[in-house]
Amino acid sequence: MKKIRLAGAAMVATAALALASCSTQTTNEPGAAAADGGSNDGPLEISLLTTYNGLPFYTAMQCGAQDAAAELGGEISLSNDGPSRGMNAADQLPVLESVVSSGPDGLIFVPADPQAMLAPVKSAIDAGLPVVTTDATLAEEVALAQFHGDNLAGGALAAEEMLRLVGDATGKILVLDNRPGLPITNERAEGFIAGMEGAEGLEILETQYYEDDPNQAATIVQSSLQANPDIVGIFTTSEAGATGAANGLQGLAAEDVAVIAYDAGPVLVRALRDGTIDALVAQGSYKQGYDAMTRLVQHLRGEDVSGEPFDNVVDNVLVTPENMDDPEVAKFLYPESCS
Numbered sequence: 001m002k003k004i005r006l007a008g009a010a011m012v013a014t015a016a017l018a019l020a021s022c023s024t025q026t027t028n029e030p031g032a033a034a035a036d037g038g039s040n041d042g043p044l045e046i047s048l049l050t051t052y053n054g055l056p057f058y059t060a061m062q063c064g065a066q067d068a069a070a071e072l073g074g075e076i077s078l079s080n081d082g083p084s085r086g087m088n089a090a091d092q093l094p095v096l097e098s099v100v101s102s103g104p105d106g107l108i109f110v111p112a113d114p115q116a117m118l119a120p121v122k123s124a125i126d127a128g129l130p131v132v133t134t135d136a137t138l139a140e141e142v143a144l145a146q147f148h149g150d151n152l153a154g155g156a157l158a159a160e161e162m163l164r165l166v167g168d169a170t171g172k173i174l175v176l177d178n179r180p181g182l183p184i185t186n187e188r189a190e191g192f193i194a195g196m197e198g199a200e201g202l203e204i205l206e207t208q209y210y211e212d213d214p215n216q217a218a219t220i221v222q223s224s225l226q227a228n229p230d231i232v233g234i235f236t237t238s239e240a241g242a243t244g245a246a247n248g249l250q251g252l253a254a255e256d257v258a259v260i261a262y263d264a265g266p267v268l269v270r271a272l273r274d275g276t277i278d279a280l281v282a283q284g285s286y287k288q289g290y291d292a293m294t295r296l297v298q299h300l301r302g303e304d305v306s307g308e309p310f311d312n313v314v315d316n317v318l319v320t321p322e323n324m325d326d327p328e329v330a331k332f333l334y335p336e337s338c339s
């Protein structure tokens with residue numbers, strides 16, 4: 001493990017987060033031997049830094065990274081880091097600074113914001129820390145590689161299933177998104193809404209935002225159904241919203257409301273099995289973690305990865321009560337732990 005220091009300052013304005021005065025000081029340069037064409041066959045310490053500690057999606061990513069490390073051989077340790085609440089650059093930045101200061105040999109990083117996290121990551125990379133991004137991407141191609149799903153395509157996949165579920169019914173569709181200005185979930189909503197365009201007899205309500213709070217999502221669902229009893233479908237763009245939607249539907253006479261959720265954590269899988277949710281769009285987070293660890297370690301060990309693609313899209317899969325126990329589908333579900 002090599003030490004590297006990253007100094008950064010972040011100022012949060014009312015509408016946006018701006019980064020200022022990011023600079024670096026180094027005592028050693030992680031990955032320098034690999035960058036110079038040599039090899040690093042000794043013990044490696046890799047950090048997986050996500051946007052949200054404890055999220056099942058990231059547990060699946062951790063499992064994939066751990067399995068890759070085991071198959072690659074040698075002594076590879078993996079630490080898991082992230083803020084206590086998700087998808088917020090202001091919360092993620094101090095965790096990133098702490099991780100970088102601890103001096104890992106490589107970083108698998110999920111950017112909370114493509115632009116706001118760019119400057120501090122560039123500082124770390126410039127100081128010699130190899131970085132691979134997963135799930136989300138940075139605004140510039142500064143990492144070694146990026147592994148992510150296609151959020152627009154995932155939203156379109158959900159729309160296709162929603163149209164199948166509602167059939168000839170007429171009414172309204174409610175879209176629940178995390179918050180404005182968060183590309184990773186906004187694109188899911190965008191892909192879904194685009195996929196629903198032109199559907200006869202269906203009206204898409206104005207998108208509602210739950211700010212990563214399941215309780216707020218539950219309240220939105222309940223109030224929306226009271227104001228619009230003709231809602232026939234609900235689409236949510238992340239696990240927090242889906243959990244809230246499932247809770248909000250409890251006790252309501254909403255048997256004819258089709259619910260499709262992004263993500264496939266244990267709570268949502270149980271809701272799918274008991275019929276509270278009708279379908280899930282699962283991301284290939286296990287594969288993202290597996291492939292990111294593989295690419296990072298190959299680089300650190302001086303292997304030639306110049307022919308490998310920078311941008312790597314991992315397909316989503318639609319999970320339904322009919323296919324959820326299929327082994328090829330079940331591997332996309334997010335586990336509670338890697339044991």
